[in-house]
Amino acid sequence: MIKKLILISVAFVLGLVVLAVAFLGLRGPTIATPSSIAVEMSPKNLERGKYLYENLMHCDGCHGQNDYTRFASPVLPGRSGAGQVFPKEMGLPGTIVASNITPDSDTGLGRWTDGEKLRAVREGISKDGRPLFPMMPYTYYRKMTDDDAYALVAYMNSLPAVRNGLPKTSIDFPVSLMIKGVPQPVVPVKDIDRRNTVKYGEYLVTLGGCVECHTPQVRGRLVADKHFSGGRMFNVGFARVVSANITRNDESGIGRWTETQFIEKFAQYRGYAEKGSPKVSNDDFTLMAWVNYARLPDEDLRAIYNYLRTQPAIYNAVDSHPDKPAKR
Ligand code: HEC
Ligand code: HEC
CATH class of the missing domain: 1.20.5 (Single alpha-helices involved in coiled-coils or other helix-helix interfaces)
Known part of the structure; x- marks a missing residue:
């Protein structure tokens, strides 16, 4: 018994x-039905979308095929949005593939509606309802205003179609289960008041994903009290680079930088943005998209600086180029 x-x-x-x-x-x-909107392919949308795609949000950092032999890895001609498989050395949980997001019908988003593109970018859901691996920064992009999101999709629609078949993303267990809770339907986001520079700067920093690269991570999560203090190591196989401390800490961060110096740091690469960037050795490899960010207008750079100044100063001494022979 x-x-x-x-x-x-x-x-x-x-x-x-x-x-x-x-x-x-x-x-x-959690999946919302994609909206039935068709975005307006107006010159205004295309111009704003190009700025978001190429500069502020730098989609090609992941979705482009890039020339890693040149400073700040510019996208190869005609390979914008073509997609790539991330190298094993990055230590990602599985085979993570940044999709072909050009309008090619067979290998890209040619058969997607604008609503499906909007949903993927801001809500993290693929056309077939699959949750996207959150390395795709949709948790940041969900804060994008509706108008900016429409402009971005208009620009994506205007990219030349590139035929580039890629393997499917396959995420290891249990991460594959854990990410199911990450996607979220968006609530409409209204325009940002640019006169409030700190708020506007926060918006730009969010879309730029600055905190993601500039914060150390433990098991794929940002360390909560170390935001913007740098020290995240990127190993891309042939080179390594460590993100810088961009808090206002005086010794190890950018505390001593004036607003003008901050703007100058980006503006110095405006020539490269025009003419292309030079070859660099692997020791000087960087993932910081200096050449793309160089096209940020002073107004935006100023706002970013002002927002960063409102964040806690954190001591964290970082060597960004650990493989570079020490200077004598
Ligand atoms: C840090 C890297 C990264 C950046 C930056 C990034 N993406 Fe992605 N994106 C990914 C990855 C990785 C995937 C695939 C995730 C998966 O398969 O689960 C993806 C998926 C997508 C998808 C869904 C494609 C599909 O087949 O389901 C779209 C659309 C997309 N990205 C658009 C963009 C746009 C537009 C930008 C810039 C505003 C952008 N991404 C920036 C990494 C990135
Ligand atoms: C893809 C990852 C990545 C993203 C996104 C990123 N950065 Fe960086 N950043 C780096 C790395 C790596 C370095 C260090 C190497 C270098 O200076 O090129 C760096 C360096 C910097 C520096 C130089 C600091 C110094 O002490 O010289 C500043 C300033 C900076 N980033 C600001 C930003 C801002 C603002 C954003 C968002 C708009 C941003 N970064 C987005 C990776 C990133």
């Missing part, structure tokens, strides 16, 4: 465990 009771209760507990696993596995992400 007792044996039987034990067996029944064991079976019951096992049943619960199976149910729990099945629930977690089957539970889909």
Whole structure:
């Protein structure tokens, strides 16, 4: 009798465990129906979209095929949005593929509606309802204003179609289950008041994903009290680079930089943005998109500086180019 009771209760507990696993596995992400909007392909949208895509948000950092032999890895001619498989050395949980986001019908987004593109970018849901790996910065992009999101999609629609078939992303267990809760439907986001420079700067920093690169991570999560203090190591196989401390800490951050110096630091690369950037050795490799950011207008750079000044000063001494022979 007792044996039987034990067996029944064991079976019951096992049943619960199976149910729990099945629930977690089957539970889909929160998915909203894509909007039926067709974005306006106006010159204004295309210009704003180009700025967002190429400069502030630098989509090609992940989705482009880039020339890693030149300073700040400019995109190769005709390969904008073509997509790439990230190298193993980056230590990602699985094979992560930045999709072909050009309008090619077979290998890109040619058959997607604008609503589906908007949903992927801001909500993290692919056309088929699959949750996207959050390395795609949709948790930041969900803060994008509706008008900016429409402009971005208009520009994506105008990219030359590139035929480039890629493998599918395959995310390791259990990360594959854990990311299901990340996508979220967006609520409409209204325009940002540019006169409030700190708020406007916060918006730019969010779209630029600055905190993501400039914060150390533990198991894929940003360390909460180390935001903007740098020290995140990027190993791309042939080279390594460590993000800088951009807090207003005096010794290890950019505390001593004036607003003018900050703007100058970016503006110095405006020539490269015009004429192309020079070859560099692997020791000077960087993922900081200096040449793309060089086209940020002074107004935007000023706002970014002002927002960064409102963030806590954190001491964290960083060597950005650890493989560079020490200077004598
Ligand atoms: C830090 C790298 C990174 C940046 C920056 C980035 N993406 Fe992505 N994006 C990805 C990855 C990785 C995926 C694929 C995720 C997956 O397959 O789960 C993706 C997926 C997408 C998808 C969905 C494609 C599909 O087949 O489901 C779209 C659309 C997209 N990105 C557009 C953009 C746009 C537009 C920008 C710039 C505003 C951008 N991405 C910036 C990494 C990035
Ligand atoms: C893809 C990752 C990445 C993103 C996104 C990124 N950075 Fe960086 N950043 C780096 C790395 C790596 C370095 C250090 C190497 C170098 O200076 O090129 C760096 C360096 C810097 C420096 C130089 C600091 C110094 O002490 O010389 C500043 C300033 C900076 N970033 C600001 C920003 C701002 C503002 C944003 C957002 C608009 C941003 N970064 C986005 C990776 C990134």
